Amino acid sequence: xxxxxxxxxxxxxxxxxxxxxxxxxxxxxxxxxxxxxxxxxxxxxxxxxxxxxxxxxxxxxxxxxxxxxxxxxxxxxxxxxxxxxxxxxxxxxxxxxxxxxxxxxxxxxxxxxxxxxxxxxxxxxxxxxxxxxxxxxxxxxxxxxxxxxxxxxxxxxxxxxxxxxxxxxxxxxxxxxxxxxxxxxxxxxxxxxxxxxxxxxxxxxxxxxxxxxxxxxxxxxxxxxxxxxxxxxxxxxxxxxxxxxxxxxxxxxxxxxxxxxxxxxxxxxxxxxxxxxxxxxxxxxxxxxxxxxxxxxxxxxxxxxxxxxxxxxxxxxxxxxxxxxxxxxxxxxxxxx
Amino acid sequence: xxxxxxxxxxxxxxxxxxxxxxxxxxxxxxxxxxxxxxxxxxxxxxxxxxxxxxxxxxxxxxxxxxxxxxxxxxxxxxxxxxxxxxxxxxxxxxxxxxxxxxxxxxxxxxxxxxxxxxxxxxxxxxxxxxxxxxxxxxxxxxxxxxxxxxxxxxxxxxxxxxxxxxxxxxxxxxxxxxxxxxxxxxxxxxxxxxxxxxxxxxxxxxxxxxxxxxxxxxxxxxxxxxxxxxxxxx
Ligand SMILES: Nc1ncnc2c1ncn2[C@@H]1O[C@H](COP(=O)(O)OP(=O)(O)OP(=O)(O)O)[C@@H](O)[C@H]1O
Ligand SMILES: [Mg+2]
Numbered sequence: 001x002x003x004x005x006x007x008x009x010x011x012x013x014x015x016x017x018x019x020x021x022x023x024x025x026x027x028x029x030x031x032x033x034x035x036x037x038x039x040x041x042x043x044x045x046x047x048x049x050x051x052x053x054x055x056x057x058x059x060x061x062x063x064x065x066x067x068x069x070x071x072x073x074x075x076x077x078x079x080x081x082x083x084x085x086x087x088x089x090x091x092x093x094x095x096x097x098x099x100x101x102x103x104x105x106x107x108x109x110x111x112x113x114x115x116x117x118x119x120x121x122x123x124x125x126x127x128x129x130x131x132x133x134x135x136x137x138x139x140x141x142x143x144x145x146x147x148x149x150x151x152x153x154x155x156x157x158x159x160x161x162x163x164x165x166x167x168x169x170x171x172x173x174x175x176x177x178x179x180x181x182x183x184x185x186x187x188x189x190x191x192x193x194x195x196x197x198x199x200x201x202x203x204x205x206x207x208x209x210x211x212x213x214x215x216x217x218x219x220x221x222x223x224x225x226x227x228x229x230x231x232x233x234x235x236x237x238x239x240x241x242x243x244x245x246x247x248x249x250x251x252x253x254x255x256x257x258x259x260x261x262x263x264x265x266x267x268x269x270x271x272x273x274x275x276x277x278x279x280x281x282x283x284x285x286x287x288x289x290x291x292x293x294x295x296x297x298x299x300x301x302x303x304x305x306x307x308x309x310x311x312x313x314x315x316x317x318x319x320x321x322x323x324x325x326x327x328x329x330x331x332x333x334x335x336x337x
Numbered sequence: 338x339x340x341x342x343x344x345x346x347x348x349x350x351x352x353x354x355x356x357x358x359x360x361x362x363x364x365x366x367x368x369x370x371x372x373x374x375x376x377x378x379x380x381x382x383x384x385x386x387x388x389x390x391x392x393x394x395x396x397x398x399x400x401x402x403x404x405x406x407x408x409x410x411x412x413x414x415x416x417x418x419x420x421x422x423x424x425x426x427x428x429x430x431x432x433x434x435x436x437x438x439x440x441x442x443x444x445x446x447x448x449x450x451x452x453x454x455x456x457x458x459x460x461x462x463x464x465x466x467x468x469x470x471x472x473x474x475x476x477x478x479x480x481x482x483x484x485x486x487x488x489x490x491x492x493x494x495x496x497x498x499x500x501x502x503x504x505x506x507x508x509x510x511x512x513x514x515x516x517x518x519x520x521x522x523x524x525x526x527x528x529x530x531x532x533x534x535x536x537x538x539x540x541x542x543x544x545x546x547x548x549x550x551x552x553x554x555x556x557x558x559x560x561x562x563x564x565x566x567x568x569x570x571x
Pocket of ligand 2: 053173
């Protein structure tokens with residue numbers, strides 16, 4: 001693992017408990033993870049897993065109940081008010097709902113964080129205009145949010161988040177309100193910002209495709225805990241927990257219901273073999289048919305990886321031959337009852 | 338007796354009504370606007386929640402709101418004397434008008450400010466804005482259209498109160514309506530006053546609505562609706 005010096009965000013033993021007098025909700029329960037300088041880190045989880053709470057603890061919009069959050073060497077919870085505000089200026093954040101000031105134009109929206117930081121008006125305008133140029137909105141400086149599409153509004157929000165040259169950009173479901181095509185454009189923009197400005201990006205999402213598209217490492221959040229984390233390709237190829245499997249292979253649950261007592265096989269492709277007709281070859285060499293119950297392959301960092309669920313034939317020896325064939329071909333699989 | 342005498346009567350009544358309404362509304366905002374802001378930011382979902390302040394201030398506001406204006410005006414005559422040196426006349430009427438209208442203004446401002454999208458405030462917090470910056474640069478500007486609508490309503494309410502104040506020496510159109518129409522039985526004069534009051538209300542409402550729409554950047558002529566986002570990266 002990388003030494004902690006390269007970690008721009010270091011979260012240890014983070015707990016967040018909400019209580020409203022009568023009942024308490026533990027939104028985060030012992031979260032530890034690190035985000036490396038310059039990477040795009042993904043946090044994925046189902047609704048209510050605690051993703052938003054986690055990302056809000058990073059810039060201390062939410063005060064942790066326990067544990068520490070260190071961003072760029074600063075222990076966020078220990079900062080005084082003035083230092084915390086200063087630290088927040090170096091952590092950009094974008095949201096699912098864009099959260100632009102409705103009564104300000106695009107240019108004025110991007111000027112906003114600069115005004116907050118005390119930058120002179122004229123300088124702020126120049127910088128804001130160049131940022132809007134960067135996000136592809138150089139011709140819409142005077143448009144108001146109500147005149148812009150969702151994708152454009154998110155671009156303005158990205159420009160605004162970058163205004164004070166943050167080291168970290170937090171994205172809470174930044175593409176969840178956008179259509180697939182616009183989502184892709186925004187993800188490309190985030191990637192470009194990551195490369196060109198060296199901004200570390202933390203992406204919170206419930207969508208696999210977002211993680212696959214731009215993240216290098218991922219943490220899977222389920223029921224207030226990190227259940228798996230690591231390289232995206234590694235985690236997605238060999239999901240260990242049911243939470244991970246559910247996210248990565250959402251049809252999995254449904255498949256289990258019509259297995260009818262026969263043996264199920266979950267194949268994992270690691271990118272080296274998918275271009276070969278594995279299943280067809282297996283069927284041919286074993287002389288027995290299989291049913292493909294579900295198949296889902298994806299492109300991750302340029303490698304095709306994916307999973308497939310097969311129903312093994314009732315013929316025991318044919319089934320064994322198939323397993324042997326897979327072993328021989330180095331295809332990893334897990335067998336379900 | 339009509340014509341010139343009536344005209345000067347109406348003229349001075351009109352001027353007195355405007356005078357009372359303008360200054361009473363102004364001072365109601367001087368007091369009510371900060372209270373409304375404090376109520377909004379100290380509410381449980383506000384940016385500086387404080388149960389004590391919110392509850393205490395809210396109780397005072399609710400109490401004053403629940404006292405009928407006429408009773409309030411009589412009850413605070415000592416205060417009115419203290420502030421203006423008298424208890425009759427248009428200037429004296431401004432004191433009870435402010436005491437009655439400031440709590441209404443506070444609630445109206447509170448509700449306008451609470452109408453600002455919490456996500457926008459969250460975004461400002463994430464950028465390191467101070468509480469004061471959030472109030473000045475986010476809450477008030479974002480709530481402006483709604484604040485203007487509220488201002489029109491508050492002005493109309495104060496105008497109505499001021500007509501009531503006329504019943505006990507406050508002057509203005511209300512006083513004329515009562516004195517001539519009721520006490521002297523000249524109902525035609527009373528109707529003229531009522532029509533004038535109705536016209537004033539209509540005009541204030543119209544101006545308020547116009548201004549609210551004019552400043553509101555979320556209302557755009559349909560011709561410039563958001564085009565499709567077909568931007569591509571280079
Ligand atoms: N301010 C709050 N007060 C009380 N409970 C809260 C608060 N914020 C979040 N929670 C609870 O904490 C849990 C995690 O919420 P959180 O918003 O972090 O989930 P999420 O993973 O972002 O979900 P989603 O995908 O729906 O946005 C939920 O049970 C939620 O009800
Ligand atoms: Mg969320």
